[in-house]
Amino acid sequence: MIQQPDIMKIRTAALVLGVIFLLLGLSGFVSGITFIPGVTDSPTSAYPGPGYGYLFGIFPTNYFHNAIGILVGLWGLAAFTSIGGAIAFHQIFTVIYGAQAILGLFPFTKTLFGMMPLYGSNVLLSLLTAGIAYYYGFVKPGLLTKGTGLTANASK
Structure with a gap:
């Protein structure tokens, strides 16, 4: 039988990632914590654009990046409602x-088609959160079903 605490861990991880990205996305629109290059003592970029700045002085961001963070955050909150949704969220995430x-590791891909910064601390944050999502999307569901013959999907 699939253990309920293990299912809740997968769902809670989706909730936590959702809250983190929702807060990061919303924070990017707050001018007091988003530092603009050239105005404050923060690193500069070769790709400044609308709403460009450094969130907390660490993460390069712009309006588009903030909006994506909000959407991913809301998606994580919605995925928390079911085990199948949480697993799918983690896998796609x-x-x-x-x-x-991976794109952020290459010097010639500093942006995603000129729309979103992919360098600096964003690479580390993406790698860290992708690693967490990998565990809860691919490893943990396999551990839940090992030896039981059941799937982690609630519909079966």
């Missing part, structure tokens, strides 16, 4: 943010 982290 792993692919998207893993690819973003």
Whole structure:
């Protein structure tokens, strides 16, 4: 039988990632914690654009990046409602943010098609969160079903 505490861990991880990205996305719109290059003592970028700045002076961001963070955060909150949704959230999150982290490692891909910064601390954050999502999306569901013959999907 699939253990309820283990299912709640997968769902809670989706909730935590959702809250983190929702807060990061919303924080990016607060001018007091988003430092603008050239105005404050923060690193500069070759790709300044609308709403460009450094969130907490660490993470390069812009309006588009903030909006994506809010959408991913809301998606994580919605995924918390079911085990199947949480697993799907983690799996898709792993692919998207893993690819973003890999792209950020190459010097010639400093942005995602000129729309979103992919360098600096964003690479580390993407890698860390993709690793967490990988565990809860691919490893943990496999551990739940090992030896039981059941799937982690609630519909079966």
